[in-house]
Amino acid sequence: MTDVRNVIIIGGGPAGYTAALYSARANLRPLVIEGFNWGGQLMITSDVENYPGYADGVMGPTMMQDFRRQAERFGAEFLTDDVTRVDFSERPFKVYVGKDEFVADSVIVATGASARQIGLESELRLQGRGVSYCATCDASFFRDKVVMVVGGGDSALEEATFISRFASKVYLVHRREEFRASPIMVDRARADEKIEFVLNKTIDEVIGDAKVTAVRLQDTQTGEFSEIETDGFFVAIGHDPNTALFVEQLDHEEDSGYLVTRGKSTETNVPGVFAAGDVQDHTYRQAVTAAGSGCAAALDAERYLSDLRHAALTATSSG
Numbered sequence: 216m217t218d219v220r221n222v223i224i225i226g227g228g229p230a231g232y233t234a235a236l237y238s239a240r241a242n243l244r245p246l247v248i249e250g251f252n253w254g255g256q257l258m259i260t261s262d263v264e265n266y267p268g269y270a271d272g273v274m275g276p277t278m279m280q281d282f283r284r285q286a287e288r289f290g291a292e293f294l295t296d297d298v299t300r301v302d303f304s305e306r307p308f309k310v311y312v313g314k315d316e317f318v319a320d321s322v323i324v325a326t327g328a329s330a331r332q333i334g335l336e337s338e339l340r341l342q343g344r345g346v347s348y349c350a351t352c353d354a355s356f357f358r359d360k361v362v363m364v365v366g367g368g369d370s371a372l373e374e375a376t377f378i379s380r381f382a383s384k385v386y387l388v389h390r391r392e393e394f395r396a397s398p399i400m401v402d403r404a405r406a407d408e409k410i411e412f413v414l415n416k417t418i419d420e421v422i423g424d425a426k427v428t429a430v431r432l433q434d435t436q437t438g439e440f441s442e443i444e445t446d447g448f449f450v451a452i453g454h455d456p457n458t459a460l461f462v463e464q465l466d467h468e469e470d471s472g473y474l475v476t477r478g479k480s481t482e483t484n485v486p487g488v489f490a491a492g493d494v495q496d497h498t499y500r501q502a503v504t505a506a507g508s509g510c511a512a513a514l515d516a517e518r519y520l521s522d523l524r525h526a527a528l529t530a531t532s533s534g
């Protein structure tokens with residue numbers, strides 16, 4: 216049988232790498248199956264100015280390389296590939312990458328969440344050049360500039376209100392007249408003089424070569440096109456947790472798919488399987504909170520493995 220590892224970590228973002236760092240330093244020799252897109256959402260973030268310790272800020276991809284290197288220094292192993300299947304029905308747990316099987320007594324799921332994208336080629340091309348998916352991260356780069364926010368849920372309304380503290384003008388573009396957001400969030404945005412509502416419009420194109428200069432909209436009722444000049448384009452149309460591999464086996468929220476963990480711990484409904492970071496958190500969604508959660512998962516896994524060993528020793532000595 217394949218070697219049974221102590222812990223396999225699935226996911227290579229702040230949560231996964233922090234779990235790797237802690238479990239490597241605890242001598243658990245973790246295997247991190249980090250995915251082809253390791254680094255996660257930080258890879259499409261330019262400057263990160265709110266991660267403690269980087270006093271001068273850091274580029275998102277550089278920060279993820281730093282996280283990875285730090286875990287590697289203490290013996291974490293990495294596999295840059297995507298997990299294709301898991302079997303948590305019995306211990307040791309099985310994790311598959313294509314036909315290759317990996318087994319472990321504990322697993323930490325840290326596959327993160329992905330910001331929904333509109334899906335335009337121009338949106339992808341201008342990511343980090345005016346197109347952003349995180350107001351908390353990027354709003355301050357738009358001081359005294361014009362910004363557009365797209366979406367009609369709580370995130371969009373909250374982000375528009377937050378960005379208006381910095382920007383000179385915020386257009387809130389939504390494809391309908393009714394909002395999914397709570398009325399209080401809508402009222403707050405309506406009361407903000409800097410925010411202008413642009414309703415019944417879809418995004419046709421983000422315009423700009425080196426950076427965003429304007430956005431072309433299409434009216435949902437008349438079909439007419441119009442253009443608004445803007446320096447920033449914030450997409451706030453929701454996030455999807457990367458949980459497709461796990462929903463058959465792990466408890467998750469019915470409507471959103473986010474994994475459910477017990478109380479303050481990172482325990483899932485399967486003892487020995489833990490979930491950390493954005494895959495189980497739709498509230499905070501910050502690199503630093505994900506890292507903290509990865510640390511908690513490593514500590515939870517370490518405790519679990521030590522209980523397992525203790526139980527095995529007791530069984531041997533009494534047997």
Ligand code: NAP
Binds near residue numbers: 333367391394453497
């Ligand atoms: P959401 O509630 O799913 O809203 C997504 C919004 O984006 C909807 O208005 C939707 O339009 C729009 N949208 C979706 N796809 C689009 C597309 N391709 N083009 C244009 N618009 C598109 O997501 P969310 O705002 O991120 O909120 C997620 C959850 O977190 C919610 O439960 C929310 O209450 C919660 N949350 C709470 C707070 C808070 O309480 N402070 C803050 C943020 C989030 P339609 O309405 O037309 O479908």
